[in-house]
Amino acid sequence: MTKIRANNPELKSWLNVDKNSDFPIQNIPFGVFKGKNGNTRCATRIGDNVIDLYALAKLDYFKETGIEIEVFNNNVLNDFMALGKPIWRKTRDRISEIFEENNPELRENNKHKAEIIFKFSEVEMVMPVHVGDYTDFYSSEGHATNVGTMFRDPANALFPNWKHLPVGYHGRSSSIVVSGTNIHRPKGQTRPNDADEPVFGPSRLFDFELEMAFVTGKETKLGESITTANAEDYIFGMVIFNDLSARDIQKWEYVPLGPFLSKNFGSVISPWIVTLDALQPFRVKGETQNPEVLPYLKFEGDKNIDINLEVYLQPEGGQEYRLCQSNYKYMYWNMNQQLAHQTVNGCNINVGDMYASGTISGPTPDSYGSMLELSWGGKKPITLPDGTERKFVNDNDTLIMKAYAEKDGVRVGFGESRTKVLPAI
Amino acid sequence: MTKIRANNPELKSWLNVDKNSDFPIQNIPFGVFKGKNGNTRCATRIGDNVIDLYALAKLDYFKETGIEIEVFNNNVLNDFMALGKPIWRKTRDRISEIFEENNPELRENNKHKAEIIFKFSEVEMVMPVHVGDYTDFYSSEGHATNVGTMFRDPANALFPNWKHLPVGYHGRSSSIVVSGTNIHRPKGQTRPNDADEPVFGPSRLFDFELEMAFVTGKETKLGESITTANAEDYIFGMVIFNDLSARDIQKWEYVPLGPFLSKNFGSVISPWIVTLDALQPFRVKGETQNPEVLPYLKFEGDKNIDINLEVYLQPEGGQEYRLCQSNYKYMYWNMNQQLAHQTVNGCNINVGDMYASGTISGPTPDSYGSMLELSWGGKKPITLPDGTERKFVNDNDTLIMKAYAEKDGVRVGFGESRTKVLPAI
Numbered sequence: 061m062t063k064i065r066a067n068n069p070e071l072k073s074w075l076n077v078d079k080n081s082d083f084p085i086q087n088i089p090f091g092v093f094k095g096k097n098g099n100t101r102c103a104t105r106i107g108d109n110v111i112d113l114y115a116l117a118k119l120d121y122f123k124e125t126g127i128e129i130e131v132f133n134n135n136v137l138n139d140f141m142a143l144g145k146p147i148w149r150k151t152r153d154r155i156s157e158i159f160e161e162n163n164p165e166l167r168e169n170n171k172h173k174a175e176i177i178f179k180f181s182e183v184e185m186v187m188p189v190h191v192g193d194y195t196d197f198y199s200s201e202g203h204a205t206n207v208g209t210m211f212r213d214p215a216n217a218l219f220p221n222w223k224h225l226p227v228g229y230h231g232r233s234s235s236i237v238v239s240g241t242n243i244h245r246p247k248g249q250t251r252p253n254d255a256d257e258p259v260f261g262p263s264r265l266f267d268f269e270l271e272m273a274f275v276t277g278k279e280t281k282l283g284e285s286i287t288t289a290n291a292e293d294y295i296f297g298m299v300i301f302n303d304l305s306a307r308d309i310q311k312w313e314y315v316p317l318g319p320f321l322s323k324n325f326g327s328v329i330s331p332w333i334v335t336l337d338a339l340q341p342f343r344v345k346g347e348t349q350n351p352e353v354l355p356y357l358k359f360e361g362d363k364n365i366d367i368n369l370e371v372y373l374q375p376e377g378g379q380e381y382r383l384c385q386s387n388y389k390y391m392y393w394n395m396n397q398q399l400a401h402q403t404v405n406g407c408n409i410n411v412g413d414m415y416a417s418g419t420i421s422g423p424t425p426d427s428y429g430s431m432l433e434l435s436w437g438g439k440k441p442i443t444l445p446d447g448t449e450r451k452f453v454n455d456n457d458t459l460i461m462k463a464y465a466e467k468d469g470v471r472v473g474f475g476e477s478r479t480k481v482l483p484a485i
Numbered sequence: 486m487t488k489i490r491a492n493n494p495e496l497k498s499w500l501n502v503d504k505n506s507d508f509p510i511q512n513i514p515f516g517v518f519k520g521k522n523g524n525t526r527c528a529t530r531i532g533d534n535v536i537d538l539y540a541l542a543k544l545d546y547f548k549e550t551g552i553e554i555e556v557f558n559n560n561v562l563n564d565f566m567a568l569g570k571p572i573w574r575k576t577r578d579r580i581s582e583i584f585e586e587n588n589p590e591l592r593e594n595n596k597h598k599a600e601i602i603f604k605f606s607e608v609e610m611v612m613p614v615h616v617g618d619y620t621d622f623y624s625s626e627g628h629a630t631n632v633g634t635m636f637r638d639p640a641n642a643l644f645p646n647w648k649h650l651p652v653g654y655h656g657r658s659s660s661i662v663v664s665g666t667n668i669h670r671p672k673g674q675t676r677p678n679d680a681d682e683p684v685f686g687p688s689r690l691f692d693f694e695l696e697m698a699f700v701t702g703k704e705t706k707l708g709e710s711i712t713t714a715n716a717e718d719y720i721f722g723m724v725i726f727n728d729l730s731a732r733d734i735q736k737w738e739y740v741p742l743g744p745f746l747s748k749n750f751g752s753v754i755s756p757w758i759v760t761l762d763a764l765q766p767f768r769v770k771g772e773t774q775n776p777e778v779l780p781y782l783k784f785e786g787d788k789n790i791d792i793n794l795e796v797y798l799q800p801e802g803g804q805e806y807r808l809c810q811s812n813y814k815y816m817y818w819n820m821n822q823q824l825a826h827q828t829v830n831g832c833n834i835n836v837g838d839m840y841a842s843g844t845i846s847g848p849t850p851d852s853y854g855s856m857l858e859l860s861w862g863g864k865k866p867i868t869l870p871d872g873t874e875r876k877f878v879n880d881n882d883t884l885i886m887k888a889y890a891e892k893d894g895v896r897v898g899f900g901e902s903r904t905k906v907l908p909a910i
Binding site: 234248326 | 738833
């Protein structure tokens with residue numbers, strides 16, 4: 061495995077970084093912000109400082125990387141990502157160098173600093189990528205088992221295909237939005253249990269799904285396949301992905317072609333794409349796959365990642381209450397396998413595609429990644445600190461997802477995915 | 486209903502149009518071609534003449550329409566479509582006027598004609614739109630009934646939801662390609678009937694699906710819904726859509742989240758988008774929907790369209806053999822209902838989205854729109870003129886789909902969707 065200079069736990073920045081910040085100098089994620097003048101620019105973040113990469117490039121700080129300055133003068137990261145992994149790595153390394161404690165080149169230039177560095181609280185983060193296609197996998201055994209147990213047969217909770225391939229389906233790209241975007245409760249058809257005919261109205265079973273997603277930064281041509289061995293050349297990085305779901309709409313519509321309107325009214329991602337490089341120190345071995353997988357799904361090395369995941373619910377005017385704590389390491393199928401599977405038939409991928417993990421549920425009830433599982437289909441309501449109960453999510457509840465990896469005193473995090481559930485229109 | 490000047494059946498063009506051409510002056514479809522110099526330009530077609538709309542605009546023929554010339558200097562129609570329905574209509578009307586028999590303005594200008602008009606055989610047609618999201622509906626009762634009869638229960642062939650909502654699912658945008666693109670047989674996991682474990686290899690049950698698709702030319706914001714009454718303001722036009730399918734991969738993978746790799750290795754569309762305006766004379770009443778649909782799916786007027794559909798198979802070195810003849814009028818759910826359903830939950834749509842009908846099968850066995858149905862799951866092989874049999878599609882077979890509407894001596898057609906099935910890589 062390549063040693064990545066920017067990951068060195070000893071590095072410190074001359075910018076202030078709080079002890080519990082998700083964004084030490086070892087992170088260097090990529091995002092897009094809108095400044096006070098309304099321009100959108102590619103950016104990175106250290107501590108609570110947003111760093112305008114276009115300004116940095118224009119002031120010649122990327123001179124030696126050979127990167128075309130204009131890729132950063134953009135409302136999405138797609139053009140930058142399309143430059144390929146050697147450039148992603150070179151850019152991240154150079155940023156690390158510029159902001160390293162002992163480097164005076166920008167540190168001592170107040171004029172440049174004023175043009176380059178902004179307070180996070182003073183900018184607006186926007187969707188970091190234009191998403192071409194979006195796939196949602198279903199790769200956590202805990203989640204698939206819980207759902208199968210609830211709705212089918214506890215003794216045969218997993219379908220026969222589940223351990224042979226990473227089950228997935230195509231989702232809607234248009235409605236993937238950035239953290240801070242509030243989402244109206246969807247209306248739709250549902251059929252109550254005691255009814256013959258469907259009824260129309262706001263969903264009564266509004267849920268979240270705790271997921272992570274990866275973003276591809278390299279395309280393939282139709283007919284080409286990606287192997288588990290070269291998958292990481294295609295993966296730019298990851299975000300938190302809240303796959304909002306209307307369980308009652310889903311139940312009525314999904315046979316036989318899968319979820320549709322129950323899922324495509326809004327999915328909320330965290331604004332910073334944390335690179336796969338930055339996550340390298342947190343690699344862990346996944347669960348042994350049994351039965352043995354087909355050759356195109358075999359892989360070598362540690363392909364899971366130890367990322368702590370949390371979901372909080374905040375009622376209107378109330379406090380944030382942690383609903384669950386899970387971990388990305390619980391994935392049965394890893395990203396390399398997902399991407400190899402997605403393309404084994406020749407399906408082509410583009411820069412900016414998004415691939416979500418599916419709900420990530422761990423082994424214990426407090427690690428379940430959806431209200432459906434936490435309240436066990438509504439049978440075990442959750443009591444909040446204000447005394448109110450939740451089986452699913454109420455109007456005006458705010459959902460917050462957080463994710464971070466931590467090792468050797470370094471915490472590399474994602475910030476948050478935040479959305480408030482507004483009443484149906 | 487607005488009277489559309491360009492649809493007048495009396496109109497004739499000074500350009501030659503064969504009696505059986507799909508492209509009389511009443512059609513005026515939109516597409517994108519690549520010329521000899523490698524530039525891509527928006528275009529229309531009359532007879533076998535491809536008309537460069539950018540050249541037409543630059544030479545001032547669109548002066549009075551107020552359209553920004555550069556929208557036609559493009560490799561997709563998205564920018565033009567985004568101008569909205571009044572401009573689509575104005576452009577089509579103006580083109581009709583320029584090429585009308587008695588109009589000398591371009592007819593008598595040989596220098597301009599050489600810059601504007603190209604032979605269809607000398608240009609290459611490319612994908613006419615950048616597809617944002619793609620939905621595949623399942624809206625033909627004949628097809629859904631055939632599939633349900635074969636795989637489930639003839640007495641309950643349709644699922645309970647089928648007559649209450651237009652069932653649909655999200656498909657892959659990246660692999661939608663233009664006619665003339667050949668597609669390799671996909672490889673993937675299948676589980677033979679007598680096996681416990683899946684096997685990996687080229688699909689053995691390669692199929693086509695005869696579909697039509699509509700393209701949206703106007704966006705909505707997240708949270709907004711489209712009604713059946715205003716749906717046509719959003720629909721730019723239609724194409725033929727060959728939804729290639731690997732039936733054996735589908736069978737193993739599709740539970741519980743729907744088709745995935747069995748469908749996303751290639752879908753082949755016809756290159757010309759025929760506008761909804763051009764199809765207006767061919768409107769017919771659809772089947773009465775029973776049970777009555779929910780209010781948001783109710784509609785007024787004739788929303789089905791009488792479009793003849795044909796599928797031909799041409800073995801390597803052999804002749805084109807017509808496998809089936811169907812009609813778009815057999816749709817149970819119309820486009821207005823599909824778009825109202827797609828957005829009833831607030832799902833946002835974009836310019837360039839594609840919405841396919843699902844396989845269109847008529848009432849008689851020769852009108853079935855897939856090999857699965859034509860050969861009844863392989864039980865009734867089809868004998869071709871060369872004496873060979875087909876249960877599904879073989880390597881090196883070419884699939885050709887054609888579509889045209891005809892009335893009052895005017896034929897408005899789509900040209901064709903053509904693809905050759907290449908052996909697995």
